[in-house]
Each structure stands twice: as C-alpha cells, then as structure tokens.
C-alpha cells in the first residue's frame with residue numbers, strides 16, 4: 001500500500017461567475033521514503049495539489065488516501081491532527097510566527113500535541129535547532145535572522161512532531177543558490193537517514209535534479225511522472241516553449 | 251491545548267502589546283473600580299447607620315408624648331405619660347423585655363475641684379441600661395429602692411468621671427447638682443460618639459423620681475418619654491401594637507381618634523434606612539456595572555481587530571495542527587486574561603478609592619467615624635463578573651478566528 005494514493009483528484013474553485021479547475025483529475029501513488037519534485041509553470045496547480053496533500057485544503061472531487069485512510073471524510077479536527085502529527089510544512093515565505101523566538105516557533109506544533117509532555121518540548125526543539133545549525137540563535141526573532149536561517153527554523157519546526165511526510169512549497173524560492181544547495185542537502189539527509197518522505201514544489205530545474213522522481217503538472221494535469229528528471233525537464237521546457245509560440249501566433 | 255499553555259501564551263501575547271493591552275482593559279478597570287468603590291461606600295454607610303441604631307440600644311421603642319387634641323384644637327405637646335403608664339406597659343405587654351421612664355434634666359455638676367455641664371442628664375428607671383445595652387464599668391446602677399426613695403445617687407459616663415475625678419475612681423465620690431449632694435454609685439462603660447458627633451459618655455443618670463422631686467421640685471409626675479425594649483427584633487412591631495393598645499386604653503382614646511402619644515420604633519426606622527441605603531447602593535452599582543459592559547464592548551472591539559491583524563498567525567497555527575477549538579480557546583483565554591487583569595486592577599483601585607474616601611470623610615467630619623469596609627463578596631463578585639465579561643465579549647471574536655479557513659488565513663496579507 002502506498003503512503004499517498006490519489007485517484008482522479010479534482011479541485012475546482014467556484015468564483016460564482018466562472019469556475020477555475022486547478023486540478024483536473026490527478027492520479028498518482030507516493031510511497032514511503034520517496035523524494036520527489038513537483039514541477040510546472042506558474043498557475044499549473046502545484047500549490048493547490050500540495051495543500052490538498054497537506055490536508056490544509058479540501059479537494060472537490062476524487063479520492064485521497066493517506067496511509068490507507070480516506071481524507072475526504074474527515075472533519076476539521078481530524079485534519080488538524082493529521083497536519084500536526086503526520087505532515088511537516090515548509091513554505092516559500094517561511095511563515096514563522098512573528099515577534100516570537102526561534103525556540104518558541106519550533107515548540108509551537110508541540111502545543112497542539114497532547115502526547116508530548118511539557119518538559120520534553122524545549123528539549124526536542126533545541127535538539128532540532130542544533131541540528132539545523134541554529135543552536136546559538138534560540139532567542140532570535142524572525143526579523144533578526146537571515147532568510148536561510150528563517151527557513152532552517154521553519155524546517156526544524158516542521159520536524160518537531162516527527163512527521164512521516166515533509167511538504168515543501170518552493171522552499172528555496174526566496175533563497176540564494178548557496179543556501180538552496182545547503183537546504184537541498186539537508187532534505188536529502190532527512191530522506192536518507194530518517195526515511196522521511198519529501199515532496200517539494202519547485203520551478204528550479206537545478207533543485208528538481210537533486211530529487212529521485214519528478215512530476216510535471218500543467219494546467220492541473222500530470223503530464224509526466226518519471227524517475228528520469230532530465231526527461232521531465234525536457235517535457236516541461238517543450239511545453240512551455242510551445243505555449244509561448246501559441247501566445248505569439250495568436 | 252492545555253489550560254496552562256493557553257494562559258502562558260495569552261500573557262506572552264498581551265505583553266508583546268503592552269500599550270494596547272493597557273488601553274483595552276481601561277474600560278473594565280474603571281467599571282470594576284467604580285462598582286467596588288460604590289459598594290464599599292454604600293456598605294460603609296449602612297454599617298454606620300446600623301452601628302448608630304445598635305448604639306441606641308436593643309430593639310428600642312420610644313414612646314413620647316404627642317400633640318394632644320381636644321375638640322379639633324391642637325394643644326401642642328403636652329406631657330401625658332406617667333410612671334403608671336410605664337408600669338402598665340411592663341406588666342401588660344408580653345412582647346416587651348424592659349421599660350424605663352425618662353425625664354430630662356440640666357444643670358452644672360460640681361465635684362472634686364471642678365465643675366462640668368453634662369451634655370445629657372436624665373432621670374431613668376433601673377432597667378434603662380438593659381434597654382440601651384450599656385454595661386456598667388465599675389460600681390452599680392440604682393435599683394427600685396432608689397426609685398421609691400428618690401435617693402440622691404447618680405451614675406456617670408466616662409467623660410464626666412475623668413473630667414471631675416481624673417486619675418481616681420469616681421465611684422463613691424460626691425458631686426453637687428443645684429447644690430444638692432449626690433453620691434456616684436457607678437461609672438458606665440465607654441460608648442464613644444454617635445453619628446451626630448455627640449459624646450455619649452458625657453452623661454449623668456439618676457433615678458427619675460429624684461429628678462422630679464429634688465431637681466424639678468415638681469409634684470407633677472409626668473415623664474419626658476418611656477423607653478421600651480422589645481423582646482426580640484421580630485417582635486418589635488407586635489410590641490408597638492401592644493403599647494398602642496395599652497396606652498390608648500389607659501388614656502381613654504376613642505377608636506378612630508388620634509392618640510396623645512407617639513411610638514417611635516427604631517427597628518422599623520432601621521429597616522427603612524437599610525432599604526433606602528441598600529437600594530441606593532444597588533442603583534449606583536447597576537450604573538457602574540453598565541460602564542463595565544461598555545468596557546467589555548471595548549475588549550470585544552480590540553479582539554476583533556486583533557483577530558483580523560493576526561489572521562496569518564491563525565493560518566500558521568492551523569497549518570501546524572491547531573484545531574478550531576485550540577484557536578477559539580486561545581483568543582477566549584486572551585480576552586478573559588485581559589478582563590481579569592482589568593478586574594484585579596479595578597478592585598485594587600476601588601479598595602484604595604474607598605479607603606481614601608473614608609479617610610477623607612473622617613478628616614473633614616471628625617465626628618463622623620465613617621467605617622471603611624471592604625466587601626469580599628463584592629470584590630470576588632466583581633472579579634467573576636469581569637471574567638464573565640471577558641468570556642462573553644471574547645467569544646464572538648474568538649469564534650470568528652476559529653472558523654477561518656486555514657488556506658485563506660495563510661494567504662492573508
């Protein structure tokens with residue numbers, strides 16, 4: 001059984017006059033321990049798909065099974081529990097709690113986990129901050145940290161409840177090349193050493209090449225799903241070029 | 251989330267915005283402070299009145315001569331009460347514990363090496379001290395035998411004792427009133443000043459017969475008043491009726507005609523005073539409570555702004571696994587902590603204000619002896635009310651926060 005099973009997953013935004021189909025029936029399996037990249041042009045539905053996978057958003061059709069459990073039937077509390085325990089989020093804009101220290105940011109998910117005793121929180125958070133190399137920045141607030149450091153706090157936070165899936169929506173989008181490489185290396189380490197399933201959205205082919213499997217999403221549809229990242233890159237580039245040509249012709 | 255975490259989180263959040271938090275609770279502070287002050291002052295006043303009535307004696311009913319009326323012509327106050335009336339009341343009224351005639355007197359008292367003009371000088375019966383609930387400090391009070399013999403004895407209050415015989419025991423000493431020598435046989439316990447600033451210890455008591463025969467030299471046996479003590483507070487009204495019945499009979503007052511005496515029931519007066527001051531206090535407290543509600547609306551207003559401002563925070567927390575209920579409690583606890591802190595400050599302010607007011611009253615009216623009371627139930631009630639205000643006015647904003655959609659909240663700019 002796959003960790004994630006999507007069958008004909010659909011998401012239609014109903015804007016009253018018009019309906020926007022952000023996902024037009026996505027079917028795929030993701031197994032535990034995979035490291036995969038979701039690539040595609042802007043507006044192709046990558047974030048929508050990630051938010052559905054992360055139980056933040058509700059698809060409007062199809063089926064999503066997470067570890068065998070159908071997510072569509074869950075209520076808000078059960079979804080919150082899944083986000084808290086099974087899923088870690090890393091966002092492009094970090095989404096740290098402002099005016100809150102790095103340590104408190106990393107501890108935050110533990111507030112919503114009754115199985116973690118109070119005394120253990122700080123210990124866990126410090127250990128993770130040390131692991132991402134911020135052991136000396138515990139009391140720094142987001143505005144006192146660089147972008148790379150903020151993203152590392154966010155990664156530490158995403159790991160604090162020991163999730164099985166890490167969902168990263170353009171995690172390196174706001175970072176320079178060197179910091180991106182460091183972050184990618186860390187994801188690889190998490191995937192190899194901790195067996196974490198890492199799914200990341202990127203439009204940077206350089207980043208995608210570091211992963212094991214690539215999915216190309218165009219207009220809400222998966223056009224190719226392959227372990228051959230170069231092929232995925234070619235498909236993507238060809239599609240984008242033809243779109244441009246169409247745009248020029250019309 | 252655990253309650254402790256919620257409270258700590260609320261405190262942290264509120265401390266991050268000290269100025270705003272302070273301004274937010276201002277309304278509640280003022281509301282609670284005014285409720286506390288008003289209730290304290292009101293209770294002080296009530297206490298004062300009660301003390302004064304207690305000072306008068308136990309369940310005292312005073313019978314005084316009224317305006318006699320004959321043939322429709324008012325005759326003014328005529329002395330119509332006699333020792334016989336007093337005796338009859340004592341014998342015939344079952345709801346009465348003690349009776350004492352009372353006649354007024356005045357004059358200089360000469361004793362030791364000085365003289366003194368007592369503020370109060372009365373001729374009374376042996377039961378007078380029972381009625382006034384006034385213990386004797388040394389010596390003894392006069393008895394029925396002194397009444398019958400109109401003996402030249404007297405009992406004095408603390409002021410006279412110390413004025414005339416400082417440093418020595420006044421009991422056994424001689425004093426002269428209108429050149430007649432009296433022997434002091436007892437000294438009363440200290441009673442202090444009354445509501446009107448009158449020194450109640452500046453008093454000299456003697457048998458009423460002595461006053462009538464030796465000081466007034468009159469053959470009239472009329473009394474200034476008859477003091478009566480009802481058996482219990484509950485029976486005071488009944489006692490009053492019995493008094494009216496007995497005296498009407500004795501004075502041959504035809505039914506439907508106005509009596510030639512008046513009955514003043516201090517218990518009734520006390521009850522009325524209590525109702526008046528109580529309802530006045532309640533009314534003012536209600537007005538103050540309305541200001542508290544206004545304070546609550548202030549909290550709600552700021553909480554609504556806060557929820558909007560912190561939409562992203564809410565989104566982030568939801569992404570991290572906060573359930574709607576966690577968000578609801580977070581904002582609710584924030585609002586309750588705010589209003590409770592406001593309540594605590596308000597109570598402290600209110601207590602200081604009422605202590606200050608009591609001190610001020612006593613400073614400018616030295617005789618008033620205004621008691622400073624802190625009503626614990628009122629303070630606790632106010633605190634509870636503040637917390638309820640927090641829950642009530644915090645609920646709507648908190649609920650709004652908890653119902654946000656995670657994705658929309660995360661995207662909020």
Ligand SMILES: Nc1ncnc2c1ncn2[C@@H]1O[C@H](COP(=O)(O)OP(=O)(O)O)[C@@H](O)[C@H]1O
Pocket residue numbers: 013015020021022040041042043044045046047048049
């Ligand atoms: N809240 C929304 N309301 C309406 N349309 C939306 C909303 N969110 C996304 N969309 C639309 O859905 C499509 C996919 O968006 P998104 O998943 O953000 O794309 P990507 O992340 O690949 O750039 C886009 O056409 C976008 O305009």
Ligand SMILES: [Mg+2]
Pocket residue numbers: 046047048
């Ligand atoms: Mg996106």
